[in-house]
Amino acid sequence: MPALLxxxxxxxxxxxxSATRPRVEVxxxxxxxxxxxxxxxxxxxxxxxxxxxxxxxxxxxxGGHLEQCTNCGFQRPVYNSCRNRNCPKCQALAKARWLExxxxxxxxxxxxxxxxxxxxxxxALAKNNAxxxxxxxxxxVAQTLQAFAADPAHGLGGQLxxxxxxxxxxxxxxxxxxxxxLIPGGALAYDRxxxxxxxxxxxxxxxxxGRLFRGKFLGLLQQAFRTKQLxxxxxxxxxxxxxxxxxxxxxxxxKQWIVYSKKPFGGPRKVLDYLGRYTHRIAISNHRLRRxxxxxxxxxxxxxxxxxxxxxxxxxxxEFIRRFLVHVVPAxxxxxxxxxxxxxxxxxxxxxxxxxxxxxxSEKQAPPLLRSAPELLLALTGVDVxxxxxxxxxxxVIAERLPGPQRSPTEGAPAQxxxxxxx
Numbered sequence: 164m165p166a167l168l169x170x171x172x173x174x175x176x177x178x179x180x181s182a183t184r185p186r187v188e189v190x191x192x193x194x195x196x197x198x199x200x201x202x203x204x205x206x207x208x209x210x211x212x213x214x215x216x217x218x219x220x221x222x223x224x225x226g227g228h229l230e231q232c233t234n235c236g237f238q239r240p241v242y243n244s245c246r247n248r249n250c251p252k253c254q255a256l257a258k259a260r261w262l263e264x265x266x267x268x269x270x271x272x273x274x275x276x277x278x279x280x281x282x283x284x285x286x287a288l289a290k291n292n293a294x295x296x297x298x299x300x301x302x303x304v305a306q307t308l309q310a311f312a313a314d315p316a317h318g319l320g321g322q323l324x325x326x327x328x329x330x331x332x333x334x335x336x337x338x339x340x341x342x343x344x345l346i347p348g349g350a351l352a353y354d355r356x357x358x359x360x361x362x363x364x365x366x367x368x369x370x371x372x373g374r375l376f377r378g379k380f381l382g383l384l385q386q387a388f389r390t391k392q393l394x395x396x397x398x399x400x401x402x403x404x405x406x407x408x409x410x411x412x413x414x415x416x417x418k419q420w421i422v423y424s425k426k427p428f429g430g431p432r433k434v435l436d437y438l439g440r441y442t443h444r445i446a447i448s449n450h451r452l453r454r455x456x457x458x459x460x461x462x463x464x465x466x467x468x469x470x471x472x473x474x475x476x477x478x479x480x481x482e483f484i485r486r487f488l489v490h491v492v493p494a495x496x497x498x499x500x501x502x503x504x505x506x507x508x509x510x511x512x513x514x515x516x517x518x519x520x521x522x523x524x525s526e527k528q529a530p531p532l533l534r535s536a537p538e539l540l541l542a543l544t545g546v547d548v549x550x551x552x553x554x555x556x557x558x559x560v561i562a563e564r565l566p567g568p569q570r571s572p573t574e575g576a577p578a579q580x581x582x583x584x585x586x
Contacts, residue, residue: 187452189251189487192460193218196480203481209494216247226567232551234558240565248498249491251449258443261499262435265326268505270517273348273427274434275366279304279376280341280421284414289331289340291394294493295387296340297329303379304342305502310375311367312350312503321350321359324505324513326438329498332446334464335476336486343441345434348427351504351517358520369422377420381412442499446490455480 193214201211219225227242244253281289281300289296304327312323325346333339348361387393388408395402403411453461453475460483465471478486492498504513537548549557 185449185452187455187460188449189447189452190217190220192452192455192480192483195455196458196484200481200484204485206488207493210488210491212494213247213249213488213491216245217250220245220247220250220252223565224567227565228561229563229565230559231562232554232556232558233560234556235551235554237551237553238562242565243567248443249445251445251447254443254445258439261442262439265438266435268510268514269434270347270514271521272360273363274437275346275348275361275427276425276437277308277344277346277366277369277372278341278423279307279344279372280339280423281380282415282418282420283338284418285340286338288393289338290489291396292392294496295392297331297492297496299380299383299387300329300340300342301327301500303376303383304344306379307372307376308344308346308367309503311372317367318362319350319359321352321357322503323347323350324501324503326499326501326505328441329492330441330444331490331492334467336446336483336490338489345438347505351513351520355513355516358517364426366424366427369424370419372422372424373420376422377416377418380420381415385409385412446487 197214197218201214206214221242221244223240223242225243225245227240229238229240231238244250246253246257248254248257279300281296285296308323308325311317312319312321314320323346325344328343328345329340330343331338331340346366348363348366350359350361352359385408388405393402447462451463453463455461458480459477460480461475461477463473464476466474501507501510504510504517547557549559551557551559
């Protein structure tokens with residue numbers, strides 16, 4: 164590789180790619196304390212892959228290319244990203260690309276935001292049955308919303324369409340399993356001859372939603388227990404008796420299950436901006452980390468019980484890693500799913516019919532489609548990656564490929580692209 168004769172951060176601070184790097188990154192914690200944690204804990208393969216991907220992201224281990232300015236000769240290496248959906252450094256561009264695709268699905272109506280939360284009593288069960296519990300959450304929420312949409316008593320009487328995004332954390336990285344749902348304000352009649360608008364400031368009563376959601380989820384959970392789909396710690400066959408499990412379910416029945424609803428917000432651009440806050444968010448971003456010192460990690464969190472004030476939390480690095488890995492979902496699990504007339508199977512025909520009934524989004528309303536990665540990065544960060552940081556001309560070109568070393572299969576490959584949509 165040619166010597167980077169011109170890449171002198173002291174001579175030109177703007178040329179230093181680390182100038183905007185956070186003081187501490189999740190990758191730093193994994194690189195420093197991950198080896199000991201892996202030795203002391205038995206981890207599933209998808210946890211090992213996520214840790215490895217985050218550790219090597221945007222380093223020489225993944226290869227990259229050498230950029231050179233054709234005007235002044237400035238050079239700098241640019242390393243590849245891991246594209247792991249749990250990596251804090253790989254989500255901004257993935258989110259922008261995903262939102263660009265979703266912009267074509269927007270309708271000229273108000274959108275509601277509902278959040279369905281599982282009681283914390285289910286957290287322990289979810290640790291050994293993550294895929295099953297998360298799937299039951301998606302299924303029970305979908306059944307609940309479609310049941311309300313189908314009932315004319317609630318003002319609609321048709322098929323709803325919505326996007327649901329799974330989150331499993333709170334600000335302190337503790338388990339907090341909930342589903343964010345973005346819902347167009349209306350339903351498509353079953354005969355597809357009418358658009359049935361929702362009330363302007365109200366979709367469905369949240370207490371009634373909570374009761375039906377509770378019934379749907381617990382019914383599916385009881386069925387999973389009867390069919391022996393649930394796993395419990397201990398030897399094969401360990402777990403509660405049928406009577407003990409029924410008693411536990413009764414306690415959950417007596418709790419009020421929380422459903423939060425936000426009033427609709429107008430305009431497709433606002434819808435996309437709002438949705439973007441949730442789709443590709445991971446448990447913690449690098450910018451929330453304050454320091455890594457003496458085996459302790461300190462990060463910022465918002466205390467919602469104390470007026471949303473920002474506070475600092477310090478934990479041992481091992482406990483930080485444990486909490487982070489709790490929120491790494493199993494491989495190929497779809498965290499973002501579309502339902503009803505927005506499902507992949509129905510979307511093309513259903514959206515075409517909805518627009519015929521509603522009228523299409525005007526060019527003035529519709530968000531612009533961003534085509535290339537440099538354009539997306541410019542929109543996200545305000546930085547033109549084709550512009551030389553030294554002479555300020557848009558003359559950066561790829562001068563050389565930087566191959567990464569071959570890794571053995573046991574080291575784990577980068578995960579699949581950040582989001583898999585599922586109908």
